[in-house]
Amino acid sequence: MPLTQAQKNSIEHKARMFLVENDAARMPIEPEALAQRVGLSVRYAAIPGNTIGKLDRDKKIIVVDAWLEDDPSYARCVISHELGHWNLEENDAEETLAEAAMASDTKSEDKELAASLFARAMLMPRPYLEKAVEIYRSEKQWEQYDSLIDYISSLFRVTKRKAKLRLEECGFVL
């Protein structure tokens, strides 16, 4: 089931509060520094299978698959997604979350959607995104959506996929 508008609003709010509480006001957001600030260490290690990230709530570790060290934008998205689980499920039973690269099973689908939205909202806060789009539009003679995605992706240091999703959910679609 897709998230309801109320759920989305609540996640956006929690992501905003998380940034405010941790004095993260400058772009690009540094998810690894934020993780450390809340007591989580980030470690790169080979994870078997198609799992790309894990949150071990017990040991307070975020594990990122080793190959992502060569893809910082992707790694930043994975760490932010784990911070989403950390913030949104703090009252849940302690468990190690293993992330699959592709779709997740339906049981945990809502939690995955929620953590991913948290990650996008944290890495590309709406007011900053709006400002960035405004600057982009003022500098361009005409708009090309692909080039806007590239611009947002490099400015906020996120994958193009995340940039595209964020632009769409914030209403910037050509």
Ligand SMILES: [Zn+2]
């Ligand atoms: Zn997840």
